[in-house]
Amino acid sequence: MDAFILGIESSCDDTSAAVLCNHRLLSNVIAGQEVHAQYGGVVPELASRAHQQNIVPVVDAALKKAGIGAKDLNAVAFTRGPGLLGSLLVGVSFAKSFAYSLHLPLVEVDHLHGHILSHFIFREGCEQPHFPFLCLLVSGGHTQIVKVSSPSEMQVVGSTIDDAAGEAFDKAAKILGYPYPGGPVIDRLAQTGNPHAFTFSEAHVPGYDYSFSGLKTSFLYFMRDRLKDNPHFAEENAADLCASFQYAVCHSLMSKVIKAARDLKISEVAIAGGVSANSGLQQSLREAGEKYHWTIHIPTLSFSTDNAAMIAIAGYYKYLKGEFSDYNVVPYTRSEMR
Numbered sequence: 001m002d003a004f005i006l007g008i009e010s011s012c013d014d015t016s017a018a019v020l021c022n023h024r025l026l027s028n029v030i031a032g033q034e035v036h037a038q039y040g041g042v043v044p045e046l047a048s049r050a051h052q053q054n055i056v057p058v059v060d061a062a063l064k065k066a067g068i069g070a071k072d073l074n075a076v077a078f079t080r081g082p083g084l085l086g087s088l089l090v091g092v093s094f095a096k097s098f099a100y101s102l103h104l105p106l107v108e109v110d111h112l113h114g115h116i117l118s119h120f121i122f123r124e125g126c127e128q129p130h131f132p133f134l135c136l137l138v139s140g141g142h143t144q145i146v147k148v149s150s151p152s153e154m155q156v157v158g159s160t161i162d163d164a165a166g167e168a169f170d171k172a173a174k175i176l177g178y179p180y181p182g183g184p185v186i187d188r189l190a191q192t193g194n195p196h197a198f199t200f201s202e203a204h205v206p207g208y209d210y211s212f213s214g215l216k217t218s219f220l221y222f223m224r225d226r227l228k229d230n231p232h233f234a235e236e237n238a239a240d241l242c243a244s245f246q247y248a249v250c251h252s253l254m255s256k257v258i259k260a261a262r263d264l265k266i267s268e269v270a271i272a273g274g275v276s277a278n279s280g281l282q283q284s285l286r287e288a289g290e291k292y293h294w295t296i297h298i299p300t301l302s303f304s305t306d307n308a309a310m311i312a313i314a315g316y317y318k319y320l321k322g323e324f325s326d327y328n329v330v331p332y333t334r335s336e337m338r
């Protein structure tokens with residue numbers, strides 16, 4: 001029998017609702033929040049207020065677009081964490097009330113599981129990953145290499161000891177004077193630049209862990225010194241600076257994935273999370289895939305950054321196993337993935 005799942009995502013600054021019928025996506029509505037760009041980062045208080053404004057119209061639009069009524073749903077899946085507390089509370093409270101009023105099962109989803117499981121949403125011509133596979137999860141808040149053995153068994157084999165990759169992109173963009181989120185701006189400018197024009201020192205962390213704070217500092221000092229000699233250095237070298245910084249981040253990310261894949265003898269590798277939209281990272285994964293004979297999985301843009309479709313698919317797997325939440329469930333702000 002078909003299962004219609006409503007997914008709700010509100011962990012950061014995107015309010016999103018999606019409807020899935022089994023693996024097939026019927027709608028995925030996202031309301032972004034422009035208000036944060038002028039502050040150079042997400043302002044938690046403003047984010048939760050915007051979620052309050054957006055949540056009802058977004059869910060309504062997702063149901064209409066899917067062409068179903070609320071009574072046709074089989075379960076309500078929502079992001080329980082990690083994320084900003086005020087933002088999560090809006091989605092969690094809405095999901096509870098909505099499920100309660102319709103007597104529907106409530107399914108809590110971990111945001112990071114959602115990013116990883118987004119690869120299982122049906123896409124014409126795309127094969128789903130086979131277990132076990134490695135997933136490089138790279139977002140604004142997290143950078144992890146995860147061994148995925150099933151939709152519910154995930155083991156973190158490496159993670160950042162300080163900044164996340166997306167954070168590194170956003171901070172470098174801020175140094176260059178670009179608005180938040182700066183990752184997509186750097187990606188766009190990098191396309192016409194030389195990745196070897198400048199060299200920024202990459203961290204040497206043991207095992208499969210990452211560190212990006214040194215790279216950020218190296219970029220900051222480099223810019224400070226160059227701007228002393230030439231106040232127009234950033235504008236005049238924008239493409240080369242972006243390409244070189246992006247190269248350093250992607251090179252660092254891929255070197256640990258290659259090591260983990262070799263050591264764990266896994267030849268299927270996926271990327272997920274906002275930074276998986278980066279064209280340099282996608283290119284590096286394709287090249288590594290060819291070189292090491294991996295099967296690779298790259299999400300479409302709408303599934304890489306935050307969205308509720310990924311919450312709905314992760315919820316679908318839990319729904320099939322009958323893993324439902326109580327109505328006293330509360331959000332968690334820090335990652336529970338180990």
Ligand code: KG4
Nearest residue numbers: 139140141166181183187274275278305306
């Ligand atoms: O997964 P996501 O939407 O939200 C979190 O869960 O954090 O990721 C957002 C992050 C931001 O840091 C943003 O700058 C980065 O993903 N990002 C990119 C690109 N698109 C989004 N970074 C580099 N290149 C991109 N094309």
Ligand code: ZN
Nearest residue numbers: 139274305306
């Ligand atoms: Zn995310």
